[in-house]
């Protein structure tokens with residue numbers, strides 16, 4: 001019997017999946033099971049498929065994804081904590097034909113950067129805000145975020161988040177959907193293949209709407225943080241489905257009129 | 260096109276000069292005594308003529324971060340504010356310095372601390388010249404003493420900022436911002452379409468991706484970067500120090516003053532000389548780089564150097580460092596929005612001379 005040689009099956013006609021050309025070969029620093037890597041990949045695929053690489057300018061946040069520019073082969077700017085939408089505003093105003101997005105965590109977007117988020121959406125800047133909500137501060141080691149669920153323990157809410165003294169989870173997508181400046185607001189996930197497919201569709205819509213200058217697109221990815229939730233990746237995803245999704249229901253919150 | 264003569268407020272001159280220079284964008288937030296810059300630009304609506312973007316941000320924090328984003332695209336972008344707003348901008352300014360981006364920041368200084376007063380002051384010298392935000396960095400700081408210089412330093416500030424990939428600041432004050440003078444305006448320049456090679460403009464096939472960041476987690480690399488910055492600041496000190504002298508040739512005493520204080524001191528020099536006191540004036544035009552070497556030379560032949568500032572005494576420390584003990588250095592200042600008169604300055608000099 002002839003020996004099996006993998007080269008025999010590695011042929012273009014057998015290709016079912018490949019890494020996006022918009023992803024670099026750098027090894028990602030994310031923890032096992034973290035949603036950031038999948039969110040990056042999905043975005044990279046959309047940039048490639050929509051042929052946006054040469055006209056994309058991305059703004060990274062301060063948070064676990066601060067080094068996103070190491071992973072996406074596009075021009076990127078690294079903002080100060082919470083300020084990405086302000087940078088993106090100027091970039092888009094000064095270069096209106098570019099595809100401009102911010103990528104932000106919940107501490108970045110919903111705490112320190114709340115003003116920038118709200119006002120960028122209110123001006124209806126023609127950008128995409130990609131918001132990864134994992135209910136916690138990942139990078140700094142698991143402190144409470146504005147999105148931390150009631151009763152959820154973190155290093156700065158060790159007895160569980162108490163609404164009376166710590167406020168309740170902020171639902172940013174619902175908030176920005178109220179503003180006339182946003183044209184598309186949706187909540188998605190990346191922990192299942194079906195979720196990734198839906199996110200990809202949402203991202204492609206955001207590209208289309210930005211091309212048509214329809215206003216701010218706000219896509220929230222309800223995600224996980226296995227390390228700071230102190231769970232295995234599988235348990236984290238189960239916990240996310242059972243606890244995060246009821247508080248942050250997936251699906252479209254606002255779509256352009258006539259869609 | 261011909262140069263144009265106009266009677267303008269200092270703040271308006273800055274706005275008009277920005278349009279004429281071919282600035283790409285202005286991002287601001289209202290605060291007295293500089294709101295005329297934003298108002299003038301909104302009214303002029305240059306987006307329709309030159310294509311310059313003008314935007315009222317939700318805060319000074321947002322405005323400076325818009326400048327950061329625009330500067331990262333290689334565009335000529337600027338912001339302006341007054342003291343409390345400039346404090347808010349410090350985070351963005353240090354990121355811009357750390358990312359080595361050019362931009363122009365205007366501070367029309369008012370008295371502080373805190374909300375202070377809306378009257379003119381020079382009490383933000385330390386903040387402007389020594390860094391202001393966190394980390395080892397410097398701005399290029401220009402100190403206009405007339406409405407003409409308000410206009411001229413817009414172009415100079417942008418040119419230096421782009422030459423050195425470093426933020427530049429015009430450190431003015433409420434008096435120069437609000438007063439009206441004749442100003443000769445440069446002809447309208449077309450906005451340049453050329454963007455620097457380092458700018459984030461979208462990555463074509465033909466080059467590596469451009470990344471604008473101030474982050475380096477490797478301490479060795481970060482130290483190398485800090486050393487590179489220091490090298491740049493030394494070069495700026497070497498090549499870009501600007502100052503003006505007035506009657507220093509035979510002077511026994513020298514006033515050191517910038518901006519509004521320099522105008523007052525120029526008059527004080529005349530008054531003192533009428534009384535036979537041989538005094539001159541050195542006016543730093545750049546505050547960073549500071550005219551250290553020239554002050555050190557002058558220290559060889561003068562008895563006293565008197566720093567006159569509308570502050571509790573900030574620039575005087577740089578005069579002392581420049582002179583390094585060679586001659587006596589003293590300070591006269593008014594604060595809280597009070598402006599010294601030339602008589603007051605002369606009187607104070609006489610007291611010092613008496614004490615010698």
Ligand SMILES: Cc1ncc(C[n+]2csc(CCOP(=O)(O)OP(=O)(O)O)c2C)c(N)n1
Pocket residue numbers: 062063064065081104105106107108109134136137138139140145225
């Ligand atoms: C001005 C400022 N304050 C605080 C920090 C520290 N810091 C870094 S990341 C972060 C929170 C990140 O959390 P999140 O935005 O939820 O992103 P994640 O890491 O979870 O992806 C904080 C507080 C900082 N870098 N800058």
Ligand code: SF4
Pocket residue numbers: 029030031033034035036064134138139224225226227228
């Ligand atoms: S700390 Fe949390 S958010 Fe950060 S990489 Fe790890 S799992 Fe992901």
